[in-house]
Amino acid sequence: MILVARHALRESLRRRIFAVVIALSIAFGALYAFGAHELFKDVSGFSDDSSGLDPKTLAGATILGLAMFGSLFLGAVLAVFLTAGAVRGDAESGTLQPLIVRPLSRRRYLAGRLLAASLVSAGYVAFAYLGAVLITGLIGDWWPSNVLGSLIRLSGAAVVISALALLGSVFLTATANGIAVLMVYGAGLLAGLLGEIGDAIPSHSLQRIADVASWTLPFEELYRDALRELVGSAHGVTGAIIKLGPLGGSHDAGPLLLPWAIAYVVLAVLLAGWAFMRRDV
Amino acid sequence: MAAVLSVSSLHKRYGATAALSGVTLEVGEAELVGLLGPNGAGKSTLTGTVTVCGAPAGSDTARRSIGYLAELFRFPGWCTADEVLVLHQRLAGSSGGDAERRELLELVGLGREARRRVDTMSKGMQQRLGIAQALIGSPKLLLLDEPTSALDPAGRRTVRELLEELRRRGTSVLLNTHLLSEVEHVCDRVLILDRGAIVAAGAPAELTRARGVQVELASGTRVFDGAAREDVPRIVSDLVAAGEQVYSVQLLRSTLEERYLEVVA
Ligand SMILES: Nc1ncnc2c1ncn2[C@@H]1O[C@H](COP(=O)(O)OP(=O)(O)O)[C@@H](O)[C@H]1O
Numbered sequence: 293m294i295l296v297a298r299h300a301l302r303e304s305l306r307r308r309i310f311a312v313v314i315a316l317s318i319a320f321g322a323l324y325a326f327g328a329h330e331l332f333k334d335v336s337g338f339s340d341d342s343s344g345l346d347p348k349t350l351a352g353a354t355i356l357g358l359a360m361f362g363s364l365f366l367g368a369v370l371a372v373f374l375t376a377g378a379v380r381g382d383a384e385s386g387t388l389q390p391l392i393v394r395p396l397s398r399r400r401y402l403a404g405r406l407l408a409a410s411l412v413s414a415g416y417v418a419f420a421y422l423g424a425v426l427i428t429g430l431i432g433d434w435w436p437s438n439v440l441g442s443l444i445r446l447s448g449a450a451v452v453i454s455a456l457a458l459l460g461s462v463f464l465t466a467t468a469n470g471i472a473v474l475m476v477y478g479a480g481l482l483a484g485l486l487g488e489i490g491d492a493i494p495s496h497s498l499q500r501i502a503d504v505a506s507w508t509l510p511f512e513e514l515y516r517d518a519l520r521e522l523v524g525s526a527h528g529v530t531g532a533i534i535k536l537g538p539l540g541g542s543h544d545a546g547p548l549l550l551p552w553a554i555a556y557v558v559l560a561v562l563l564a565g566w567a568f569m570r571r572d573v
Numbered sequence: 574m575a576a577v578l579s580v581s582s583l584h585k586r587y588g589a590t591a592a593l594s595g596v597t598l599e600v601g602e603a604e605l606v607g608l609l610g611p612n613g614a615g616k617s618t619l620t621g622t623v624t625v626c627g628a629p630a631g632s633d634t635a636r637r638s639i640g641y642l643a644e645l646f647r648f649p650g651w652c653t654a655d656e657v658l659v660l661h662q663r664l665a666g667s668s669g670g671d672a673e674r675r676e677l678l679e680l681v682g683l684g685r686e687a688r689r690r691v692d693t694m695s696k697g698m699q700q701r702l703g704i705a706q707a708l709i710g711s712p713k714l715l716l717l718d719e720p721t722s723a724l725d726p727a728g729r730r731t732v733r734e735l736l737e738e739l740r741r742r743g744t745s746v747l748l749n750t751h752l753l754s755e756v757e758h759v760c761d762r763v764l765i766l767d768r769g770a771i772v773a774a775g776a777p778a779e780l781t782r783a784r785g786v787q788v789e790l791a792s793g794t795r796v797f798d799g800a801a802r803e804d805v806p807r808i809v810s811d812l813v814a815a816g817e818q819v820y821s822v823q824l825l826r827s828t829l830e831e832r833y834l835e836v837v838a
């Protein structure tokens with residue numbers, strides 16, 4: 293399993309995936325720093341406000357929420373590219389055959405691929421997010437209320453997406469699977485938006501749909517819960533505005549979310565293994 | 574002879590198509606068996622099922638004693654020849670180390686290409702690297718699925734010599750191919766598979782049948798259809814008694830190709 297993961301990681305290294313990703317991320321970070329700088333400058337104008345609005349929190353949470361969205365999106369793209377072809381794609385290109393006849397169980401093969409994709413995608417998400425936190429904090433002197441909590445949830449979301457891509461790779465060819473997983477990712481975001489609308493109207497049935505959808509696709513619930521961790525401390529008007537505005541998707545998932553996400557990933561790998569066993573390569 | 578591989582009444586269906594319908598075969602120790610058959614006969618299905626590309630069967634020990642090269646395979650382009658072998662040594666749990674890799678590359682004629690990246694290799698070189706990979710861990714049984722289809726004549730010859738070397742070392746080989754000449758030259762035994770069933774089996778010499786006797790006479794050549802080796806003395810003495818001058822006598826055998834076309838028609 294470790295061997296498979298190492299092989300996959302070395303492939304990413306050799307193919308210069310990391311080099312490209314890091315170069316682009318640095319550009320992305322510079323853009324972000326510029327945006328944050330401008331934003332904090334603008335909001336500093338309406339600081340002495342009697343309404344209880346805290347402009348620093350508003351600006352910081354808004355822009356960091358955006359950064360979270362961006363990091364997770366890029367992490368999802370990485371996860372999809374690293375695992376979309378793990379089974380059927382690699383079988384079609386012929387790279388799977390020599391591996392799978394070795395004394396290596398199919399479940400371990402899958403676990404190795406997941407490990408590599410998770411390390412890369414979750415690692416990237418963590419790296420990009422921490423970078424954004426640092427930039428926001430240094431420029432605007434605003435720090436999220438729970439960096440570690442939101443970091444774990446956001447990275448976890450990338451792992452969940454990797455697991456879904458791995459599961460899909462047993463049934464679909466690489467391209468079809470990549471499209472499918474990115475669409476599922478989009479559907480998750482849509483569910484989050486529905487929830488936001490449901491909160492605003494407020495509509496219980498919309499909220500219900502959003503909750504069911506985002507627990508079914510827990511990367512979305514992890515993302516919503518990560519947003520909540522960002523501004524857990526913002527109360528009153530600021531809290532309300534942030535919740536209605538940029539972080540409308542934030543949602544308190546409760547203590548069951550992390551265990552559920554772990555179980556979800558394990559189940560996805562077991563299901564993928566079960567289906568893979570039944571397949572001819 | 575102890576069987577290294579023993580398959581009995583193997584059936585395999587893909588939906589409505591029966592790819593294999595009751596195949597029974599054995600491969601003995603140090604035996605080189607050729608599996609011939611037209612496209613779609615089920616050759617790949619057979620070797621694939623025997624290894625684990627079909628359903629994952631068999632213990633790790635069994636897997637370690639089998640070397641397999643699929644018809645369709647590719648090594649990652651970014652790996653060097655040596656790295657491919659290192660990975661497979663680890664996967665196979667081989668402790669051969671450097672020496673094993675060097676020896677195998679030498680054996681397949683890639684001794685000087687250890688550091689060459691797969692994506693700069695010709696198809697033939699990749700195929701030979703594939704064979705080296707299949708030989709990691711010194712398997713008792715080697716299954717090769719059309720290993721020479723991408724090779725030029727020189728490459729085929731390298732593989733043929735390699736197969737002979739393996740037989741000397743006591744490795745059993747099951748070789749899928751549609752190249753009759755290959756089988757005729759190197760195999761101890763030939764199985765002809767057609768539509769999922771074995772339609773002919775035997776040593777190459779057994780499969781090629783006596784077809785007649787050709788005699789060269791002063792008056793020209795004459796062919797005695799259906800005559801066999803036992804008939805030669807009688808034919809010659811009859812001819813001599815009839816006052817003919819006999820210059821040469823030749824036994825005619827149907828080639829493997831003719832036999833093959835007969836049974837798979
Ligand atoms: N994965 C598969 N799905 C469906 N049919 C298959 C599959 N693999 C092989 N077949 C069918 O099984 C038969 C035997 O194929 P194969 O073993 O590849 O033949 P050969 O290697 O002798 O050319 C063919 O009819 C082929 O179409």
Ligand SMILES: [Mg+2]
Binds near residue numbers: 613616618644718
């Ligand atoms: Mg074939």
